[in-house]
Amino acid sequence: MEVENKYVTLKxxxxxxxxxxxxxxxxxxxxxxxxEGSDDVIVKNMYVSIDPYQINRMKKxxxxxxxxxxxxxxxxxxAIDAYGxxxxxxxxxxxxxxxxxxAGLLGWAEYSIIKGGNMLWKIxxxxxxxxxxxxxxxxxxxxxxxxxxxxxKPKKGEKVFVSAASGSVGNVVGQYAKLxxxxxxxxxxxxxxxxxxxxxxxxxxxxxxxxESDLKSTLKRYFPEGIDIYFDNVGAEMQEAAVANMNAFxxxxxxxxxxxxxxxxxxxxxxxxxxxxxxxxxxxxxxxxDYMDExxxxxxxxxxxxxxxxxxxxxxxxxxxxxxxxxxAGLFRGDNVGKKxxxxxxx
Ligand code: NAP
Numbered sequence: 083m084e085v086e087n088k089y090v091t092l093k094x095x096x097x098x099x100x101x102x103x104x105x106x107x108x109x110x111x112x113x114x115x116x117x118e119g120s121d122d123v124i125v126k127n128m129y130v131s132i133d134p135y136q137i138n139r140m141k142k143x144x145x146x147x148x149x150x151x152x153x154x155x156x157x158x159x160x161a162i163d164a165y166g167x168x169x170x171x172x173x174x175x176x177x178x179x180x181x182x183x184x185a186g187l188l189g190w191a192e193y194s195i196i197k198g199g200n201m202l203w204k205i206x207x208x209x210x211x212x213x214x215x216x217x218x219x220x221x222x223x224x225x226x227x228x229x230x231x232x233x234x235k236p237k238k239g240e241k242v243f244v245s246a247a248s249g250s251v252g253n254v255v256g257q258y259a260k261l262x263x264x265x266x267x268x269x270x271x272x273x274x275x276x277x278x279x280x281x282x283x284x285x286x287x288x289x290x291x292x293x294e295s296d297l298k299s300t301l302k303r304y305f306p307e308g309i310d311i312y313f314d315n316v317g318a319e320m321q322e323a324a325v326a327n328m329n330a331f332x333x334x335x336x337x338x339x340x341x342x343x344x345x346x347x348x349x350x351x352x353x354x355x356x357x358x359x360x361x362x363x364x365x366x367x368x369x370x371x372d373y374m375d376e377x378x379x380x381x382x383x384x385x386x387x388x389x390x391x392x393x394x395x396x397x398x399x400x401x402x403x404x405x406x407x408x409x410x411a412g413l414f415r416g417d418n419v420g421k422k423x424x425x426x427x428x429x
Contacts, residue, residue: 104140397423
């Protein structure tokens with residue numbers, strides 16, 4: 083059977099904030115059969131993840147493009163690979179059968195061909211809504227889990243600060259930290275997001291960073307006894323202010339630096355390294371992909387929290403492939419609350 087496979091691609095490389103018009107839809111004819119001797123898998127995509135890191139792939143140059151193989155530069159017209167959830171429609175690969183529900187590196191497209199079934203795994207789609215596997219039980223959840231437990235090495239009672247705290251990773255970090263018995267403060271960019279953190283997600287307190295003019299004093303106010311752990315999603319000024327307020331032997335997990343993604347090469351705020359030395363602070367960048375060994379633990383722990391309603395799922399789902407450009411540009415305007423997904427098809 084032949085189908086028209088629509089996909090989203092770059093119209094031109096992006097400098098600065100992404101515009102919806104920087105992306106466009108194209109289509110190609112796809113035969114939904116896998117040739118003899120191939121171990122490829124064809125997946126009908128159902129949900130795709132919208133993630134900030136893609137902006138660094140869409141620039142003419144970013145140092146991240148040569149660091150790891152999933153962050154390589156995207157060219158104009160190229161299909162964009164992205165994390166997603168789908169259903170196998172054809173496979174010669176012994177690990178996958180037609181109609182299997184799968185997660186992995188799919189794409190901003192209606193269908194994806196996964197060479198050799200790489201970066202693809204089966205999911206149990208019966209217990210929780212399918213969309214959960216794109217967020218809380220997917221890569222965002224793993225990022226929060228591994229970043230918090232493996233990188234930050236938290237202890238009960240420690241004081242934790244999370245930036246972009248209403249986002250897909252941040253909201254889960256804050257909820258894990260509360261379940262462990264930490265004192266947790268988050269920051270976000272609107273009153274609604276701040277209220278969500280305090281009233282629904284159980285954060286001890288939260289503030290709107292856009293209303294603060296001196297972030298070092300703000301953090302001093304919220305953490306009079308200092309910060310033990312900073313889960314950094316934004317970088318630059320917030321990172322500098324958090325480090326200035328850290329306790330001895332504090333840990334900073336640098337998950338992402340979204341406030342730096344849109345800037346060109348100007349000088350940015352940075353932590354005071356003298357403080358890093360004298361307070362013996364650990365600052366560690368990490369990538370969730372390095373923690374695939376933790377995936378089974380992460381799924382079993384998080385599923386258990388979900389079964390017992392100990393964790394809230396915050397999702398923000400747009401409909402249809404056509405909504406990808408605005409969903410993506412919206413990440414950098416703070417439009418999303420929780421995990422941003424696009425539902426490509428309902429069946
Ligand atoms: P997200 O938080 O769901 O979406 C982005 C949010 O960032 C926006 O809603 C906005 O919320 C905030 N934001 C946008 N521009 C900002 C700016 N200039 N300053 C401060 N906040 C800004 O995204 P996510 O998926 O959870 O990702 C969060 C961070 O983790 C990103 O830096 C991402 O690249 C990184 N990440 C890393 C890994 C890894 O393996 N290391 C994996 C996934 C994500 P506000 O309204 O609060 O501004």
